[in-house]
Structures are given as structure tokens and as C-alpha cells.
Amino acid sequence: GAGVSQTPSNKVTEKGKYVELRCDPISGHTALYWYRQSLGQGPEFLIYFQGTGAADDSGLPNDRFFAVRPEGSVSTLKIQRTERGDSAVYLCASSLSGRRSSYNEQFFGPGTRLTVL
Amino acid sequence: SQQGEEDPQALSIQEGENATMNCSYKTSINNLQWYRQNSGRGLVHLILIRSNEREKHSGRLRVTLDTSKKSSSLLITASRAADTASYFCAETSGSRLTFGEGTQLTVNP
Numbered sequence: 001g002a003g004v005s006q007t008p009s010n011k012v013t014e015k016g017k018y019v020e021l022r023c024d025p026i027s028g029h030t031a032l033y034w035y036r037q038s039l040g041q042g043p044e045f046l047i048y049f050q051g052t053g054a055a056d057d058s059g060l061p062n063d064r065f066f067a068v069r070p071e072g073s074v075s076t077l078k079i080q081r082t083e084r085g086d087s088a089v090y091l092c093a094s095s096l097s098g099r100r101s102s103y104n105e106q107f108f109g110p111g112t113r114l115t116v117l
Numbered sequence: 118s119q120q121g122e123e124d125p126q127a128l129s130i131q132e133g134e135n136a137t138m139n140c141s142y143k144t145s146i147n148n149l150q151w152y153r154q155n156s157g158r159g160l161v162h163l164i165l166i167r168s169n170e171r172e173k174h175s176g177r178l179r180v181t182l183d184t185s186k187k188s189s190s191l192l193i194t195a196s197r198a199a200d201t202a203s204y205f206c207a208e209t210s211g212s213r214l215t216f217g218e219g220t221q222l223t224v225n226p
Contacts, residue, residue: 031212042205042216043160056213089158106214108160 002026004109006092012115013082021077021112025094032075033106034067035091043091049075050097082116089113123206123217131225136193138220140206141186147209149182151191154203154219163191163204198226 005024013019025032030051035043045059049069057067064082069075079086089111095104123140130136142149151163166173166182166189173180179192189206201224207214 033213035214035216040218042207042218043214045213045215048212050212056211059213091160093160105162105165107162111158 004092004094004107006090006109006112008112009110010113010115012117014117015082015084017082017116019079019082019114021079021090021114023075023077023092023094023109025073025075025092026107027073028096029094029107030072030097031095031104031106032069033093033095034075034077035093037089037091037111039088046077079114082114084116087114087116123204123220125220126218127221127223129223129225130196132196132198134196134224136196136200136222136224138191138204138222140189140191140217142189142206142208142215142217143187144208144210146184149189150207150209150214151178151180151189152205152207152216154205160205193222196222196224198224200224 007022032049034046036046037043047054047060047067048056052069052072064080067077091108091111093106093108095106097104146168148165148167150165152160153163154160164175164178164180166180177194182189203219203221205216205219207216
């Protein structure tokens with residue numbers, strides 16, 4: 001079956017512009033996660049959705065970053081007034097459930113490489 | 118912020134040799150996982166070890182966990198050139214994963 005997909009695979013933008021990154025999770029997965037990975041580092045958590053709601057957005061670095069998941073499936077990560085420091089690979093993952101009562105493996109997409117010039 | 122530290126940061130070995138990577142973490146864990154990543158994309162889950170387990174095997178992979186030292190190790194036996202990748206440990210805290218900085222493994226044919 002299809003895995004997690006992310007579009008675009010690469011995005012180049014200019015400082016100050018607005019960008020949207022899309023994630024299509026595995027069908028039936030209720031939990032969706034966004035991570036950001038800078039060069040030479042491990043991924044850093046940004047936000048986690050359980051269904052349509054953001055259950056944990058404590059990883060978002062500032063109010064320029066926002067994410068939505070209006071129908072509990074596809075999610076969009078939105079970055080306003082992009083800065084050069086936002087350049088990174090943005091990874092999306094999904095799992096059957098994010099509930100703490102049991103572990104559910106997170107399946108990662110290939111990522112979107114964002115470059116802010 | 119990054120949770121754990123991994124060492125070595127880079128490891129280069131010959132095909133057929135074993136590769137050992139270590140990870141330290143800072144808080145209490147429910148479980149710890151290891152992931153593999155090729156070319157800066159596409160993390161693949163390798164193995165999970167629960168906090169009440171000390172050792173786990175999966176094929177050529179062996180993971181150990183020492184909760185008293187807050188450390189874990191990943192051993193890849195009989196390495197192959199195709200094992201060349203970055204390897205990350207990740208702590209499960211709540212529902213999120215907190216990754217270490219990773220070890221870049223190069224297996225030379």
C-alpha cells in the first residue's frame with residue numbers, strides 16, 4: 001500500500017515569502033507528526049495531530065509556523081515570512097494512533113527540502 | 118532541542134565487520150527506538166526496545182538498553198555496503214519522538 005507522501009519534494013523560496021508544505025498520511029492513520037531536520041542533525045519535533053486537532057504544538061519554533069489538518073487526513077504546514085534559518089528538510093510521519101497507552105510505529109515520508117534564499 | 122547524544126558521530130568500516138553505535142538519553146523513557154536514514158530523507162524504523170527490556174534482536178541487529186546509565190547501543194553484525202546510512206536513536210516521550218544527532222555509518226566494499 002501507499003506510504004506517507006509529501007509534496008513538493010523540494011521548495012526554493014525567497015526570504016520573506018510564504019510557503020505551504022503538504023503531507024498525505026497513510027490511510028486510516030489518525031496520528032500525524034511534523035518534524036524538521038537541519039543538515040547534520042536529527043529530526044526535531046514540531047507538532048502532532050490526533051485526528052483534526054493539534055494535540056501537541058510545543059515544538060513549533062515561533063508564530064510564523066502553523067499547521068492544519070482540517071479533515072483528519074491531509075495536513076499542511078504553513079510558514080509565513082520565511083527566514084534563511086528555516087531552510088531544512090521537513091518530515092511528516094503518521095501512525096495508527098498517537099495515544100500513550102500503546103506504542104504505534106511512526107512511518108515517515110520522504111520529506112520536503114526547503115531552501116530559503 | 119536534541120535529546121540524546123550518539124557516538125561515534127561517524128564510523129567507517131569494511132564490509133563484513135561489525136558496527137556498534139551508542140546513544141545516551143537524558144530523561145526517563147517508555148521505550149527507545151532506532152531509525153535508519155539514507156541520503157537525508159526517509160527515516161525507516163529498525164527496532165524498538167522497551168524500558169523493561171535489556172536486549173533485543175532483529176536479524177543482523179542487536180540493541181541493548183541500560184536504563185541505569187541512560188544509554189543504548191545498536192550493533193549491526195556482518196555489515197554490508199548497503200548498510201551505509203545515518204542511524205538515529207529516538208526516545209519516545211509522550212507521543213513524540215526525540216532524536217539524537219545520529220551516527221553516519223560508511224561500510225566500504
